[in-house]
Amino acid sequence: MKKTTLFLVFLLTVGTFFPQQYIPYNGVKDNANQPIALIKAIIHVNSQTTLNNGTLIIKDGKILAVGENLKPPKNAIVYDLYDKHIYASFIDLYSSYGISKPIPKKKPPQPQYSSSKQGPYYWNESIKSEYSGIDDFQFNQKQKNKLLKKGFGVVLSHREDGVLRGSGFLTSLNKASNTTTLDNHAANFYSFKKGTSHQAYPSSLMGCIALIKQFYLDAIWYKQTNPAFKDLSIESHLKSIEKPQIFITSNAQDILRVNKISEEFEIDYIIKTGGDEFERIQEIKNAGLKLIVPINFPKAYNVENPYDANRISTQKLRYWKYAPFNLSILEKNQLNFSITSNGLSPKDFISNLRLAISKGLSKEAAYKALTETPAAFIQKSNTLGTLEKGKWANLIVTSDELFEKNGTLLENWIQGKQHIISDLNADDIRGKYNLNINQNIRTLIVKGSKEKPKASIQYNIIKDSTLEGVFIIDSITGRPIKITKKKTVPVTIKHQGKQITLAFKLNGGNYGLSGIVNFNSGSWDGNGLDPNGEWFKWSAIRKEKPIVKEKKPVFTMDTSAFHPLLPPVAYGFDSLPKPIPYLIKNTTVWTSEKEGILYNTDVLINEGIITHIGNILDVVDPSTIVIDGTNKHLTAGIIDEHSHIAISRGVNEASHSVTAEVDLGDVINPNDINIYRQLAGGVTTAQLLHGSANPIGGQSAIIKLRWGSSSEQMKFKPAPKFIKFALGENVKQSNWGDRNTIRFPQTRMGVEQVYYDAFLRAKKYGERWEEYRQSNKKGKQQLPIPRKDLQLEILLEILNKERFITCHSYVQSEINMLMKVADSLNFTLNTFTHILEGYKVADKMKAHGAGGSTFSDWWAYKYEVKDAIPYNASLLNQMGITVAVNSDDAEMGRRLNQEAAKGIKYGGMKEEEALNMITINPAKLLHIDHIVGSIKEGKDADLVLWSQNPLSVYAKVEKTFIDGKLYFDIDTQNQRKMKLMKQRSELITEMISFKNAGGKVQKLKAETSTSHNCSTIKDDGNE
Structure with a gap:
């Protein structure tokens, strides 16, 4: 880079370009404040505007002017950037720059149910809205340098800890000064991770979601009522609610969960994603969200071992291949996104960015996502994001187009301050040289990178072969001869500007050389010091320039377009089934x-409904598909009243005794392969229940197994x-x-008191709200609005007969107890699930109005089921109880027809009665029998076609319909399996080729996903 004078460079180096009149200064103050002109450059003003012969003028750290053919001010420091490119420096909205990782306290010996935080803060430790990242900021040169090398000039930094993480600060990457921090409280941060808190609640994803909702409601109430007490967490939140709100997620499902919260509380979140948005692109597009997208694409796996290859999921194989397509897919779907470099080295960041461009992301969209969009997201477009007059002079200089493989980042200017990344004028000293020291010539070899060269000296030594233990005989004289060997000596080399120093050890002595690089490194010369302390002259003449080989990509992945699967796992559909008319004959x-x-x-x-049953000779719609049902059996779709499939990150909120506020509907996992497996077993509807970790658990979700939706x-x-309610050993933590x-x-006695306490609190809660509403109607002085409590809201719904109960139960004494509690409070237990001692209290259940959903023949798996008998279902049925058979287990859910058939063996049930335990009876228990559960004209076409009697162990499901759509078809299953195996084989072959070509791979780790049951009590990471 050409500079006008050395003196002007000196002024730029020592001068201060921001007025700091109130800061004491030691010495004679330099008041020079000259403008800087960058001329003859290709200036990318923004993603749409490029100046081919541009000039950019900087003064006081900001852009004074930008345009073509501008004349620099007379006193300007001029940099000639002919044929170089200038871009706006990038902005990263997801960083922890300058903030140390939070250190968790020692885990207490017993569960912690109360907050250990001292002071008037929110009751839960994972709510840290009062935290301000700027208070912990410490300038970090190492982190700064990495970000500068990536091309970033501004970052939004926050502490990664908690559900509500507090505020982050916006800072430039300039040297520490009073102008570095641009906004001390630039945004608030959220996540679905509790962080370092040891407090028991929340212990699940649904608990995290409920906590966020309750906090928002408490903040609204606090603002409305101005209560007598102080809550600094809420007050901090209310003060910054107008700031950008950034929510951290790790996968596409969580993005949609955040969107639900956004819609409920009318909060415009910016969502940091996990990079898998392409897997659920249509739903994300429909939501129209603002996204911060990572490009830390997954490494390939080492799958050369066929057993390892067999263990890796289809979803992970596809994610490796298609993650680089993610940004291009977002662009094509017109989503608003920025890019974060989080988790990537400078080299990998640029490499991955170019890889994304090779997969269809336009250069314009890439540039915009790194500059204009993040500036707009955080409401800083007036000062950041483009190279326009009046904005901060944050810019990068590159040797070529940055997004091309030859584009090298040379400089990163932050607020008008130059940071050299790769010296434009530095000589490339690599090559082979004749090193002359005291007329002794040896070969000096310089390799490595231009920025970090490595050197060695090579020379020949002659020794007698006998001394080497190698006898080489002269063919003429017959005597041992001298041999020549090459010796290599490592050299420490340092090169800065035109200065060069070498240090090495030769023949036991240390040599030090210092000199000047001449003629673009054609020759070096200078003085040196030998081991005896004598000075000498030395020189090096280059005899070979470095051979710069064009780097070839390690491996080029197939560039075919991304093909979505719905869902993005094994046996996903290319497109969702459609409601075609079917006639089963x-x-x-x-x-x-x-x-x-x-x-x-x-x-x-037709149109998802059963329209006719009988002898149908002809159909009006010519598109009707006719299925020959001869020797086959058609039943209503199986309904599983008690299931734990398709749930993300925990089936239990296992912390408190009462967790009615959590909702399984918030954590449905549509990617769970058990959905498809159970479709193959004839299941069409399931109630997803909270586990049995507490007397009052969470709200359930009733789903249809619409695979791919x-x-x-x-x-x-x-x-x-x-x-879900629960009794027995689990809730008292036996x-x-x-x-x-x-x-x-x-104790079991204490369980009863939990119910009375919870419902009496809910009753008083309802009375307070009714009193408040009545005061409004009568025109009296309005009472303060009561605090909305999500937990008590749900319990009040039970008292108001607006919500039904399914209760985990075993022992007759507890079953009696809970019915008495319900009778005393005037509500009904809808269903006792498990109910293995139901045969003992069937008369009382009938009088109360409760049904039962049981296992067919489970017993002796824990003490409290010691009186279980396989005749239970038959006896309950004989007593007139609506009885169903459920799974409570992903594997059993695949064969509920066989579980129902056991009622014939144990108790002599009729075949129709046995089948009813998995069709119409669970429909009645769930109060959906007017829609599903039987084959009747007008009902939903949720049907299963069996190869033979559905109660036979030899019966196979041939077709499963939901809403008249064919979700499982045995006729195409083998084709789908072969297609899946082919896809997996191609992906595994591609991974092996990638490894063989030198690509980085990772070892395959054991899959952590597990199936849920009632007693699963951890946030197991299932997505």
Whole structure:
């Protein structure tokens, strides 16, 4: 880079370009404040505007002018950047620059139920809204240098700890000064991770979501009522609510969960994503969200071992291949996104950015996502994001187009201050030289990179072969001869500007050389010091220039377009099933209605509904697909009243005794392969229940197994509301270990008191709200609005008969107890699930109005089921109880037809009665029997076609329909399996080729995903 004079360079170096009149200065103050002109450059003003012969003038750290053919001010320091490119420096909105990682306190010996935080703060430690990142900021040169090398000039930094993480600060990457920090409280941060808090709550994803919602409601109430007490966490939140709100997520499902919170509380979040948005692109597009997207693409796996290859999931294989397509897919779907470099080295960041461009991301979109968009997201477009007059002079200089492979980042200017990344004028000293020291010539070899060269000296030595232990005989004289060997000596080399120094050890002595690089490194010369302390002259003449080989990509992945799978796992659909008209002819129809079993009968499905049952000779719609049902059996879709499939990050909020505020509907996982497996077993509807870790658990979610749909689309919208209760060993923590002995209740007696306490609180809560509403109606002085409590809201719904209860139960004494509690408070227990001692209290259940959903033949798996018998279901049925058979287990959910059939063996149930336990009876228990559960005209076409009697162990599901759409078809299953195996084989071959070409791979780690059951009590990371 050409500078006008050395003197002007000196002024630039020592001068201060920001007025700091109030800061004491030691010495004679330099008042020079000259403008800087960058001329003859290709200036990328923004993503849409480029100046081919541009000039950019800087003064006081800001852009004074930018344009073509501008004349620099007379006193300007001029930099000639002919043919170089200038871009706006990048902005990263997801960083922890300058903030140390939080250190968790020592885990207490027993569960911590109260906050250990001293002071008037929110009751939960994972709420840290009062925290301000700027208070902990410490300038970090190492982190700064890495960010500068990536091209960033400004970062938004925050502490990665907690559900509500507090505020982050916006800082430039200039040297520490009073102008470095641009906004002390630039944004608030959120996540679904509790962080370092040891407080028991929340212990699950649904608990995190409930906590956020309750905090928002408490903040609204606090603002409305101005209560007598202080809460600094809420006050801090209210003060900064107008600031940008950034929510950290790790996958596409969480993005959609954040969007639900956004819609409920009307908060415009900016969402930091996990980089897998392409997997649920349509739902994310529909939401129209602002995104911060990482490009830390996954490493390939070492899958040369076929057993390892077999262990890796299809989703992970596809994610490796298609993650680089993510940004291009976001661009094509017109989503608003910025890019974060978090988790990447400077080299990998630029490399991954170019990889994303090679997969379809436009250069304009890449540049915008690194500059204009993040500036707009944080409301700083007036000072950052483009190279326009009046904005901060944050810019990068590159040797070529940055997004091309030859584009090297040379300089990063921050607020008008130059930071050299790669010296434009530095000589490339690599090559081979004749090093002359005292007329002794040896070969000096300089390798490595231009910026970090490595050197060695090579020379020949002659020794007698006998001394080397190698006898080489002269063919003429017959005597041992001298041999020549090459010796290599490492050299420490330092090169800065025109100065060069060498240090090495030769023949046992240390040599030091210092000199000047001449003629573009054609020759070096200078003085040196030998081991005897004598000075000498030395020189080096280059005899070979470095051979710069054009780097070839390690491996080029297939550039074919991304093909989505719905869901993005094994057996996902290329496109979702459509409601085509179907006519199933001449089959045996198990109606689960008073008509019983109909033989040689036809069933017509149209627009998702069962339209006709009987002898159908012809159909109007020519597109109707006719299925021959001869010798086959048609039943209503199986309904699993008690399931734990398709749940993300924990089936239990296992912290408090009452967690009615948590909602399984917030954590449905539509990617769970168990959905497809259970479709293959004939299941069409399931109630996803909270576990049994507490007397009052969370709200349940009733879903249809619409494989490939989103979590919201899977919900059975007309179904009424339910909640999970539990009795027995689990809720009193009998088998939780010695550490868990302090949570109330610890006895079965205490369980009863939990129910009374919870419902009496809910009753008083309802009375307060009613009193408040009545005061408004009568025109009296308005009472203060009561605080909205999500937990008590749900319990009040039970008292108001707006929500039904499914209760985990075993022992007759507890079943009696809970019915008495319900009778005394005037509500009904809808369903006792498990109910293995139901046969003992069937009469009382009938009088109370409760149904039962049980296991067919489980017993002796823990002490409290010691009286379980396989005749339970039959006996309950004989007593007139609505009884169902459920799974509570992902594997059992695949064969509920066989579980129902056991009622025939144990108790002599009729075949129709046995089948009803998995069709119409669970539909009745869930109050959806008017929609599903039987084959009746007008009901949803949720149907299963079996190869033979559905109660036979030999029966196979051939087709499963939901809403008249074919979700499982045995005729195409083998084709789908072969297609899946082919896809996996191609991806595994691609990974092996990638490794063989030198690509970095990672070892395959054991999959952590597990199936849930009632007693799973950890946030297990299932997504």
